[in-house]
Each structure stands twice: as C-alpha cells, then as structure tokens.
Amino acid sequence: MLSRRHLVLSLLFVAGPGFAASKAPIVTVLGDSIAAGLGLPAKDALPAQLALALKRQGVEATVRAAGVSGDTTAGGLARADFSVQPDTTLCVVELGANDYLQSVDPMEIKANLTALITRLRRRGIFVVLAASRAPEASSGAYGRAFDGAFPAAAKAGGAVLAEGLLLGVLDRPQMRQADGLHPNAAGVAVMAGRLAPVVAHVLRRTPRPPLLRAGR
DSSP: OOOHHHHHHHHHHHHTTHHHHTTSOEEEEEESHHHHTTTSOGGGSHHHHHHHHHHHTTOOOEEEEEEOTTOOHHHHHHHHHHHSOTTOSEEEEEOOHHHHHTTOOHHHHHHHHHHHHHHHHHTTOEEEEEOOOOOTTOOSHHHHHHHHHHHHHHHHHTOEEEOOTTTTTTTSGGGBOTTSSSBOHHHHHHHHHHHHHHHHHHHHHOSSOOOOOTTO
C-alpha cells in the first residue's frame, strides 16, 4: 500500500507541470469594450495587463476576458451565468459606462449590479466591482446618483469596491485612443496597476469566499 508521501509524489508525476498551475486562481473580467480590449491587441487589453500587474504583486493568476463592447449592467447580468465559468475564483465587474451614455436610471443600475454580485457570490465567486464615475462636467443630480449606485451595490451584494479606475486616464489625451472614448495601452496599464492591488488583496484572504445563503 502506498504511503501518503508516495501517493502525493505519484500524483505530481502523473499530472506533470500542469498540476501546480491548476492551483492558480482564475480571474474573469466581465465588462464592456474596455474588458473586450476594443481597438487594442490582446496583449495590451485589460485582462492581459491585469495578469502582469498581479504578477508584480506576487500573485500568479489566469485572467480571462469576458467583455462585450457596448454592454450595460443589464447585459452583464443577463449573460453572467455563461460568461463567468464555474472555475472562476474572482470576477472583476467592469460595467456602467454604457449605462451612463444611455442615461439609465441609477436605481436600475444599482439593482442590476446588486443582482449580478449576489448571483456570483451564491456561486462561491469573489467579486471586485470597478466603479464607474460620471464625468466632472456631469455634476448634477444624475451624475451624483450614478456615482452613488456603485458603492451602494457593492455594499448590498457583498463585493469589494475598486474606485478611481479611470481617474487621470480618459481626461488625458495621451491616455486615449484616436476615438477619444477608449483608453490606449498606456491608459489600460494605469487601470490595471490600480486594480491589481485590490484583486491581489482579495485573493490572498482565502482560497474561496463563503457561499451566500439563498435567503439573503
């Protein structure tokens, strides 16, 4: 009969190098054109740059892209079950900019995000919500309500909030693509650098989050 030590060594031999790699956390970026890397090669898009930024934080992770250009919080909620695979450890939710462009009611944005976060939590997946912010020119009631939807949804659903993702990016021409609406590779690098410490902190807390009870 094999000893425990021999059994472990046998498993490592059979599984090969991929055995250790399979233990790496899997991060899915569920979002819109930024997550999809619109206008950029895959290596410069947010998922790839986030993987590199996490590595600099000492975290080896597989980062998957699940972005759809033009997607809204309602769209992300509708496709979450098939866009976020069951083996996902943590999901970064990067949605809301298109809701703003379409003047979606902030209460609806909050409801969509809360439902999305709750659905992922019930599947045992960590959630980091990347908060969108209205442009400074939109300092009226809608802009304030829009900005408030994200921390409210994070609190209600049980997500970790990542703020300031686009701060100093889209308001600087050197960080934007020619369309003036999307970050270029340098802008995405800034975003990944801000997001990585939050994601790394969450991943270090525990291998998997507690399941959210169905009644909550």
